[in-house]
Amino acid sequence: MSRFALRLVGVRKRYGRTDALDGLTLDVPRGALLGLIGPNGAGKTTTFGIVSGSIKPDAGTVDVLGEGAFDPVKHAGRVTVLPQDCELNPYSSARQLLTFYARLQGMSRARAVKDAERVLDLVRLRDRQDARVGQLSHGMRRRLAVAQALLGDPALVMLDEPTGGLDPHLVVEMREVLREERGKRTIVVSSHILQDLEATCDHVAFMEAGRCVKSGGVDEVTRRGGLVRVRLAAPIDLDSVRDLLEERMPRLEGDVLVLELSSGEAPAEVNAMILPALIARGAKVLEVQLGQSLEAAYMASRLPETAR
C-alpha cells in the first residue's frame, strides 16, 4: 500500500491563456490532515476538481489512494469532496439529500438513512433534518455540504473552504469536527484562514501560481524545532547579549528576538538556559514562541511578484 493517499506529479490545467495549474507536484501522506494554502487563483479549487474527477487535467499524473487516477466507480465512497461555491439541490430535505448521496456511495437505503443521521449529528443539524435545503441559512447549508463529505468511511476527504461564510462560533465547531476526524482518514483542507489551519492541520502545502512552493509537516514548515522567538517589552541592544547567544545567530525583528537552534537541541533546555540570563541582563520577556507562525512561514515562502 502506498504511503501517500494522494500524489500529483506535473499536473497542468489551462483555461484559455491562464495556467490554473502549472506542473503541480504534491504528495499527501496517508492519515495526514493537510492544509492547502494559497492566494485566490493559486489553483487550489482546480486541484480539488482534478482529484475528484470533475475537471480533466491537460497533463500530468494523479494517483489517488495508490490506485491510479480517480475513478468514480472504483473510488465511490472512499474519496469524498466538499467543492467550493457549489449549491446543493434545494428542494429535498437535508436528510433526503444526504440519504441520496449515501446511496450513490453504494449503501443500502436503511444504512444510508442511518449514516445521514450520523453526519447530521456530527455537524449539529439533526434538529433541521426535515427542513428543505433551500430554506436553510447559508451557514447551515455549508455545514450540510461538509456533512456529505463525511458520509460513510472515506479514506480521503477533500474540503475546499469548509469554514467559508460561517459565524465565528461555527468555525470553532467545524474545527472540532475536523480534529475529531484527524487520524481516522486523510483530510485535505483549503482555507484562507491560516490560524484555523495552524490549529487543526499536521501538514501544510503552500500553492502559488499553480505550483506547490513548499510543503511538509507543520512543525517542519514553521520550524518549531529550530527557532525560538522571544517577544520583549522593548527592543534590547543586541551587542549586550551577543556573548550569550553567539551560536544561536540572534537577530531582532522589531521587539522580537529570534534565535536559531542547532539540530538536536531541545527547545525547552535552550529556553531554560537563555531566558534567565536574558532577564538578568535587563530584558523584559513577554512571550516565548517556538518557531514562526504559519502566516509568517507562508509569507516567507511567497514567490516574488514577477514569478507569480
Next chain:
Amino acid sequence: MRSLRDALVVAAFDLGESLRSRKVLVFLALYVAGAVASTVIFTEVLQTIEEELAEQLLVARTDTPGSLTQAVMESPELLDVLSRLVRDRELASALVQLPPIALLYGWVALTFGPIFVTLTSSDTIASELASGSVRFALFRTDRAAWALGKLLGQAALLALGVALGAVAAWITGWIRLSSFAPLDTALWLARYAATSYAFAFAHLGLALGISQLTRSVPWSRALGLLALAFVFAAHGWLSRDAVHEAAPVLAGSARMFFPAAHRLDLWRLEAGAVLPSIAILVALGFSYFALGHVRFARRDA
C-alpha cells in the same frame, strides 16, 4: 449493474426534486388543464354539430352532447378531414369507430407533448452544471449513470404528465358526454397515452442531449426550443414533394432520424405497425441523449 443501480437512484431522486419544485407542478397542472380544456371545447363543438344534425334529421335536441356522437363520427365530412390528416382513408374509417375522447387526447398529447418536455426538461443537466450541484454527485458515480438517471427521472415525470392528462380527459368526457363508454374509452386512452409517450420520449432525449452541451441555463432552454423547431422543420422540409422527387432515397432515409416521421404510424390500430415505430422513437430518444453525452463525458463539470 452498479451503474444501472446508480442511474435508478439518481432517477428516483430527480423525480422527487422535480415534483417538489413549483415549476414542474405548474407545468403538470397546465398539462392537465390543457387536456381538460381541449375535452371541454371538443364536447362543446360536438354539441353544436349534434344540434345542427338533429335539426336536419328532425329528431329531438338534447342538452348534453353525445347522444348523436356516432352519427357525427361517421359523417362523410369528418371522414374526409381525418383521411387528409392521416393520409389513409382506410385508417380514417377505423379511427372514427374509436371513442372520440381517446382520439382527441391522442392528438393533444402528440401535439403538445414535445413542447411540454422541452419546456420542463431542456435545462435539467445545465442547471446542475450551473449551480455546481453536479459536483456533489460526480465523485460518487460515473457521469453516464448520473446523466442516464436524469433522463429516466424526467421520463418518469413525463409519464406522470401523460397519465394525469389521460385521466383528466377521461373524467371530463365521463361528466360531459351522455354516450360515454367508460371501459372502451379508458383502454383507448391508455393506448394513445402510451404511443404519445413514446413520441414525447424522443423529444425528451433531444432536450436532455442539448442540456449536456452547456452550463448556461438560458442557453440550454433556448437551444432546446431551437432544436425542437429544427427537428419539425427539417422533417417538414424533407417531406416536401420537391425534395422527395429530387432525392427519394436520401430524403426518405434522412426523415427516419426525425420523430415526426413516425407520428402517423402511432395512430395505426395493428400492433405490428405501431410497435416498430415506438421502438424507433425510443431509440431516437436515447440516440439524441447519447450524442449530447459524448460532449458531457469529455468536459469539465
